[in-house]
Amino acid sequence: MAIEIERKFLVKGDAWKKQAKSKLYRQGYIATKDGITTVRIRIAGEQAFITIKGKTEGIGRAEFEYEIPLEDAVIMLDKICDRPLVEKIRYKLQIDDLVWEIDEFLGENEGLVMAEVELKDEKQQVNLPEWISEEVTHDLRYYNVNLAKNPYKNWKF
């Protein structure tokens, strides 16, 4: 088990893009009764994973992730997970000792670009790169599980 502590931000411009490594992500969720516990099936490039996340406590969350056969993930995404799936290109970029993950969403969430950074503890100081915009850590709409239920394209601004 890992405790996941992360902060999420919106992203402006694409100055971050040229040095980042990228991989296509395709993921879906098995809808849970409480809507808070999540069961995620993810294909990341040529690997696949099942991930269980518990309730959020502060900005930390218990997370259990296991690699699974790619062909199992394909069937589960097709037959068992809710629609729509979440598709995105994930870019990774190391700055100082932090790894930033920048998700450029596709499909139903096209137009949304979001950066996440994983922290060792809740109080860790983060130097924000100049392409970081508004923080959305506590805005539930930006959880990927909620982007599957209420995609960005349907949001009213």
Next chain:
Amino acid sequence: MAIEIERKFLVKGDAWKKQAKSKLYRQGYIATKDGITTVRIRIAGEQAFITIKGKTEGIGRAEFEYEIPLEDAVIMLDKICDRPLVEKIRYKLQIDDLVWEIDEFLGENEGLVMAEVELKDEKQQVNLPEWISEEVTHDLRYYNVNLAKNPYKNWKF
């Protein structure tokens, strides 16, 4: 992925018991929205598994099972799975070319003894041992996921 085709029966007497191997099972479910797809965490003896099952089609059901660390399962059963957990002693008994699994339930489901046999296809002939009683394959109450929601002790006869 496996397709699970099985028949379930109630059990009478304990003539099956003396030759069977047994293991303690402790399992729980992450409640899903549709109540049909199941996400099960199981400790079986000293091993642990996460299992996803899709919708039942006929008596077959898509099943994806992965071994996971025992310590992860302990935390997920404790923190993430619904109450009550399902606890049972599972006995295994080979008769001819079939393996019978007989579950003697404990805790909230004490008093229930159920046998399952896994088949290669829906039409396979099964010689029923003399300790087999009523067939309950299609009775949803006997699904373990439902025994977690509405345990045997609460049933009204």
